[in-house]
Amino acid sequence: MEELITKLSNAHGISGSEGNIRAILEEELRPYVDEMRVDKMGNLITVKKGDGPSIMLAAHMDEIGLMVKYIDDKGFLRFVKIGGWFDPTLHSQRVIVHTEKGPIPGVIGSKPPHVMKDEDRKKPVNADDMFIDVGAKDKEDAMNMGISIGTPVSMDREVVKLANGKITGKAFDNRAGCAIIIDAMRQISKMDIKATVYAVGTVQEEVGLKGARTSAFGLNPDIALAVDTTIPGDHPGIDKKDSVLDIGKGGAITIADAAGRGIIASPQVVKWLVETAKKNDIPFQTDVGDGGTTDATAIHLTREGIPSTVISVATRYIHSPVEVLDVADLKHCSDLIAKAMISVNEYF
Structure with a gap:
């Protein structure tokens, strides 16, 4: 099993x-x-x-996963949540963007805390303020990778054994x-x-x-x-x-x-x-x-x-x-x- x-x-x-x-x-x-x-x-x-x-x-x-809804001029991907995510769980995760040309790795980023106002640091970051960074140079580069509006995205994580018959993934x-x-x-x-x-x-x-x-x-x-x-x-x-x-x-x-x-x-x-x-x-x-x-x-x-x-x-x-x-x-x-x-x- x-x-x-x-x-x-x-x-x-x-x-x-x-x-x-x-x-x-x-x-x-x-x-x-x-x-x-x-x-x-x-x-x-x-x-x-x-x-x-x-x-x-x-x-x-x-x-549950994500879906690309917008590619900005710098090649960063905005997304919608597909299924019931708790937004803080998404922050700083590695993801896989599933294009027709094959899977592309990416990371979920947001404004760094170093430049946040004090009141913003006290609040969890919303998914609306996050984006996916695949390393694209710009929008055209991202699209040439095969990324388009509607491309599905999943978490980049594999199963690992814990103690006493338990596993995580x-x-x-x-x-x-x-x-x-x-x-x-x-x-x-x-x-x-x-x-x-x-x-x-x-x-x-x-x-x-x-x-x-x-x-x-x-x-x-x-x-x-x-x-x-x-x-x-x-x-x-x-x-x-x-x-x-x-x-x-x-x-x-x-x-x-x-x-x-x-x-x-x-x-x-x-x-x-x-x-x-x-x-x-x-x-x-x-x-x-x-x-x-x-x-x-x-x-x-x-x-x-x-x-x-x-x-x-x-x-x-x-x-x-x-x-x-x-x-x-x-x-x-x-x-x-x-x-x-x-x-x-x-x-x-």
């Missing part, structure tokens, strides 16, 4: 530019599924055929989910199960759950599990009253997120997953959150409604280039999904 999450995380694919990630999923999933196609939105749809209920496993392929939200689905389908392919399983890599989750909405409408599954990351409460700056989760203690089964404004999970789906975890001695946690949402929010409201929940990996520092997770949790999640497929007919 560590090799797989590293491969996925080190690749680049901001919302709307998920092609690199989709190619990895296609390669990894092909041996384990009966059908594979890409829909009009760019979602990867794969099918493991069966005679029982249909289950949709959804993991979004996109990461960019885009674990949600390359973790992609890795989990791949390993789950590997296990499922060797099992005698009755269910039809749709393993779906969705697009543009970070900018509105868009791919989940369209793919779920097209598939109309009986049950859906979104696989994503979530916020733990096990490090300084956050209290257990804000999140009861810890990394390294198993996947998190969502009961409700966004204080119910996102999804209030199907009780039967939650029961199915909890009882499967207990029966198979798979570590798990349950989660009630009041923050963000996942693809499940869009999926469960599709057509006449699809019983759904989320299986998440507790991940520190989400929406930054230095996210941290425990590799063991990836395996706990994929094992839970695979084992749940065996008993799905008993619950639905």
Whole structure:
């Protein structure tokens, strides 16, 4: 699992530019599924055929990033944020500008503190005051590199091992989910199960759950599990009253997120997953959150409604280039999904 999450995380694919990630999923999933196609939105749809209920496993392929909106006369790039960035996280980062001619390294800069007024030094720098420096001589030089309005930009960061089975890198939200689905389908392919399983890599989750909405409408599954990351409460700056989760203690089964404004999970789906975890001695946690949402929010409201929940990996520092997770949790999640497929007919 560590090799797989590293491969996925080190690749680049901001919302709307998920092609690199989709190619990895296609390669990894092909041996384990009966059908594979890409829909009009760019979602990867794969099918493991069966005679029982249909289950949709959804993991979004996109990461948050940036997009070039203006090139000034000196060749510096102004950008918009694609997805939910906390502006100070962007300052002084290395980036990769993804042009049609190939990737170009750059750095995010701003006015140096030495020339700021005292009151400005006390405030965080806004993204609107930042720019990307690729070393261009001028606007024409930048354009000759292949940079244009709309060029996507991602963080220049690779996975590094920390102590005790933990790793750090960019885009674990949600390359973790992609890795989990791949390993789950590997296990499922060797099992005698009755269910039809749709393993779906969705697009543009970070900018509105868009791919989940369209793919779920097209598939109309009986049950859906979104696989994503979530916020733990096990490090300084956050209290257990804000999140009861810890990394390294198993996947998190969502009961409700966004204080119910996102999804209030199907009780039967939650029961199915909890009882499967207990029966198979798979570590798990349950989660009630009041923050963000996942693809499940869009999926469960599709057509006449699809019983759904989320299986998440507790991940520190989400929406930054230095996210941290425990590799063991990836395996706990994929094992839970695979084992749940065996008993799905008993619950639905």
